[in-house]
Amino acid sequence: MTQESPAEPATAPKARTLKARTLKARTLKARTPRTRTAVGALLALGLFLVLGTVQAVRPVPAPALRIDAAHASYTFPGDFTVPWPRQGQAAVTVPGSGSVGTHGAPEPVPIASVAKVMTAYVLLTERPLAKDETGPVIEIDARTVAEGKAKHESRIAGLSAGQEFSQQDMLKMLMIPSGNNIARLLARWTTDSDSEAAFVRKMNDAAKKLGMDDTTYTDPSGLDERTVSTAVDQLKLAEAVMAYDAFRAVVALPSATVSGLDDPLINNMGDLLLAGLSVRGIKTGSNTPAGGTLVWAAYKTVGDRTPLILGTMLDQHADGPDTNGAASLTLVKDSSGTVIEAVRDALTSATAVREGQVVGYVDDGLGGRTALVTAADLTVIGVPGQQVEPRITGYGKALPHSAKAGTEVGGLAVGSGPDAVRIPVTLRDDLTAPSLVSKLTRLG
CATH class of the missing domain: 2.60.410 (Peptidoglycan synthesis regulatory factor (PBP3), Domain 2)
Structure with missing residues (x-):
């Protein structure tokens, strides 16, 4: 009887398979770091090329x-001290070079009729007028006639309802003798309104655009003591309004005759316009709350140039009795004349x-x-x-x-x-x- 060989255990093939897989895994494990390094290098190169291309084609900044x-x-060589007033605030600038200096705390204060400079600015911005152009005709209404009879404020008296004046003549009545009733009429006419409120909004909008951050207008005449500003702010306005030929021509007039008025208009700038200081305006103001206020423009020839010089003086209060600011008006004009003369004398070129x-x-x-x-x-x-x-x-x-x-x-x-x-x-x-x-x- 033949004896059969014992059968091979059934687990042998599985063991060989496991051994092969283990060997393959070891082989793969041995190769993975090198493979990953190569792949990483390729990815980095690709990213570099992409980023490089993007950088190269990106628009370059504007020079x-x-x-x-x-x-x-x-700084100009030498020294010069402006003879500032003993009170209030003031500022002087030469637009062609910049600020000469300022004086006093820049706190908003009442400016009285200096407010009419902004009234004129808004008027000429809304209704432009060339230097020698008379402009449209404006009719006097009953309200303007009634306000012309007021005794407590500056006004143009003797008007009649229905009278007609050109815009140029109205500008003269506004700026030369400082007609409050004319300021209010122009405010209504400019905005085609029955009140001055819309015009006052335009005044404040204009102030904001000019960077007059410490200025508030509440009326077109300046009679309201809540209309306040600073010397520095008013210089910003002065420079802007002096760009208008029609404005410069009017404020430089010592006096003017207007057909339809009984008396000539006399400029409240007074002797400053005739003092030999080449003063050419701009506007005075005075009342009890504001004291004396003044914005001025002057010129001085230096070499072959004649630059504009601008100055402002606010919050000037005279000692003693001061009916409606009359004495303070004299004070501010005298003090401004001293500053103007000194600055003009010191002006030089370098x-x-x-x-x-x-x-x-x-x-x-x-x-x-x-x-x-x-x-x-x-x-x-x-x-x-x-x-x-x-x-x-x-x-x-x-x-x-x-x-x-x-x-x-x-x-x-x-x-x-x-x-x-x-x-x-x-x-x-x-x-x-x-x-x-x-x-x-x-x-x-």
Whole structure:
């Protein structure tokens, strides 16, 4: 009888399979770090290429003009002290160079008839009038006639309902003798309203646009003591309103004859207009709450230029009896005359920057700078000790990313308005577009 061999255990194939799998796993495990490193490198390279492409094709920043800190201010040599009044507040500026100085606490105070400067400004903004243009006809209403009989305020008396005057003549009646009833009539006429409320809103809107943050108007005449402002705020308005030819022509008149009025209009600026100080307006004010108030404009020829000088004086109260502010009005005019004469005498010119000086640079926004040089001397007018602040400005269009040396790209300016001084600035070196490296390495 043949004896059979014992059968192989059933678990053997499973053991071989497990062993093979274990070996394969060990092999895979041994290869995984290298594989992952390679894959990671490929991903990093791909990401770098994508980011690099994005950086390279992204729009570059617009070039900008910058001034060097060393030329951001200039102080006139010497010393000068403005003979300020002993009370109240005051301010003087030469728009072509900037502030001469201020005096007193800048607290809002009643301004009396100086408020009519804003009335004229809103009137001419809403209803423009050329220098020699008489403008539309305005009819006198019964309310204006009645207010002309008031004894406690400045007014144009002797008017009749139905009388007609040109806008230019109305402006004269408003600004020269300071007609309160005319201020109210113009407010109603300008807004085509039965009250002055809409016009007063326009006055406050205009003040806000001019940056007169400490000013509040409650009426168009200034009789209301709640109409308040500061000397500095009134200078902002004075500069804006003096841009109107029609306004300058009227406030410079010592007197005026208006057809339909029995008497000539006499300017309350009085002798200041005839004192040989080249004073050309602007407006006085006076009453018991405000004391004496005054905004003035004067000129002085220095070399080949005749810059405008503006000043304000508020809250001037005379000692002793002061019926309706009459004595205070005299005080503010006398004190203003002293300031005007001193500032005019001290006014001088100086060269703030010489031709060919490096005053700033073009910033390409990616770290590149190209120097800017002046193409002429910058000569400014001011008083000794006054500090002016030059600034580099463009021409209202985008700067190029590349340009040749000598290209005019902007100007170095001082002051504001028509008296502002400006000289060209040019590239000292070639302006080149940002490099690929600067594009790739930029942040943000």
